[in-house]
Amino acid sequence: MEYRQLGRSGLQVSVIGLGTNNFGRRLDKRDTETVINHALDVGINMIDTSNSYSAGVSEQFIGHALKGQRQRAIIATKVSSRMADGPNNAGNSRQHITAEVENSLKRLCTDYIDLYQIHWTDPNTPIEETLRALDDLVHQGKVRYIGCSNFMAWQLCESVWTSRTQGLSSFISVQPKYNILDRAIEAELVPFCTEYGVGILPYYPLANGFLTGKYHRGEDAPKGTRLAEGDRGMFTAENFALLEALQAFASERDHTVLELAFAWLLANPAIGSVIAGASTAEQVEGNARTVGWQLTVEEMQRLQAIID
Ligand SMILES: NC(=O)c1ccc[n+]([C@@H]2O[C@H](COP(=O)([O-])OP(=O)(O)OC[C@H]3O[C@@H](n4cnc5c(N)ncnc54)[C@H](OP(=O)(O)O)[C@@H]3O)[C@@H](O)[C@H]2O)c1
Numbered sequence: 001m002e003y004r005q006l007g008r009s010g011l012q013v014s015v016i017g018l019g020t021n022n023f024g025r026r027l028d029k030r031d032t033e034t035v036i037n038h039a040l041d042v043g044i045n046m047i048d049t050s051n052s053y054s055a056g057v058s059e060q061f062i063g064h065a066l067k068g069q070r071q072r073a074i075i076a077t078k079v080s081s082r083m084a085d086g087p088n089n090a091g092n093s094r095q096h097i098t099a100e101v102e103n104s105l106k107r108l109c110t111d112y113i114d115l116y117q118i119h120w121t122d123p124n125t126p127i128e129e130t131l132r133a134l135d136d137l138v139h140q141g142k143v144r145y146i147g148c149s150n151f152m153a154w155q156l157c158e159s160v161w162t163s164r165t166q167g168l169s170s171f172i173s174v175q176p177k178y179n180i181l182d183r184a185i186e187a188e189l190v191p192f193c194t195e196y197g198v199g200i201l202p203y204y205p206l207a208n209g210f211l212t213g214k215y216h217r218g219e220d221a222p223k224g225t226r227l228a229e230g231d232r233g234m235f236t237a238e239n240f241a242l243l244e245a246l247q248a249f250a251s252e253r254d255h256t257v258l259e260l261a262f263a264w265l266l267a268n269p270a271i272g273s274v275i276a277g278a279s280t281a282e283q284v285e286g287n288a289r290t291v292g293w294q295l296t297v298e299e300m301q302r303l304q305a306i307i308d
Pocket residue numbers: 018019020021022048049119149150175202203204205206207208209210212214224225226227258275276277278279280282283284286287
């Protein structure tokens with residue numbers, strides 16, 4: 001496994017991470033434990049979850065699996081989503097964050113969270129209130145680093161400048177949707193992160209599994225796979241044409257499209273960890289094995305011509 005500094009922080013994260021929105025939904029407690037143990041054994045330390053995944057069950061299962069080996073993992077969880085009815089049970093207010101961090105700590109069976117991320121922006125709460133609440137959690141030792149997710153470039157910029165001017169802990173990472181087929185963040189967010197040293201943790205890095213090579217034009221999705229439950233708009237003629245071109249590119253170089261999906265993201269030094277959502281031990285091992293293909297400048301140019 002290879003490790004990278006996340007943003008300009010001192011935190012070292014595995015370039016292949018583990019996404020966990022399948023836990024508690026498509027994976028039960030035992031399967032979750034198996035996937036996590038395999039991930040740790042292949043050197044993956046970055047585990048991304050949220051208080052809202054399976055209404056807290058993902059955190060619970062992770063906490064259970066990490067008993068006795070907590071220090072092997074970097075736990076990144078999130079807050080913002082609605083957790084109950086009532087005016088203060090969602091969003092990024094001091095009230096909600098302060099209450100919800102305790103619930104996450106309890107479910108995760110730990111006394112600290114490595115990376116606490118704001119899941120969504122909250123138009124009703126000033127960013128200064130959110131950052132002050134997070135800064136307090138850092139000082140209390142409940143949270144070690146803070147990050148955000150689904151922020152636009154200007155919102156991240158506003159946050160970073162608020163932290164700087166107010167002397168508060170600053171977001172070390174942002175978690176946006178990003179993969180070789182969906183590059184919307186390249187216009188604004190990626191250049192901002194590169195300039196200001198904010199690490200990127202791409203979600204849907206495999207386009208919900210589409211980039212793994214198991215889906216084929218004109219065929220039903222294999223039973224039991226995520227996209228068999230609904231194609232999430234992926235099974236279009238345009239996407240299959242791109243996928244086939246990427247598969248050809250990869251196989252000409254004795255690689256798979258799965259390896260390409262990871263290598264293309266990791267070619268950008270602003271990417272910290274690719275938090276792919278593996279649902280079996282074999283998938284985790286397969287993802288870890290992709291490490292090592294460093295795309296050349298010429299290969300990146302060829303790819304650019306395919307995907308533009
Ligand atoms: N911040 C946010 O708003 C947000 C939103 C979404 C997700 N996330 C986070 O980002 C993580 C990653 O996103 P994601 O899991 O939704 O999508 P993803 O990583 O693009 O795709 C996950 C799917 O890919 C398949 N897969 C993974 N490794 C594979 C392998 N080696 N071989 C074959 N198939 C493989 C699995 O499919 P099968 O299930 O079919 O086996 C898995 O369900 C999530 O788990 C979550 O932690 C964050």
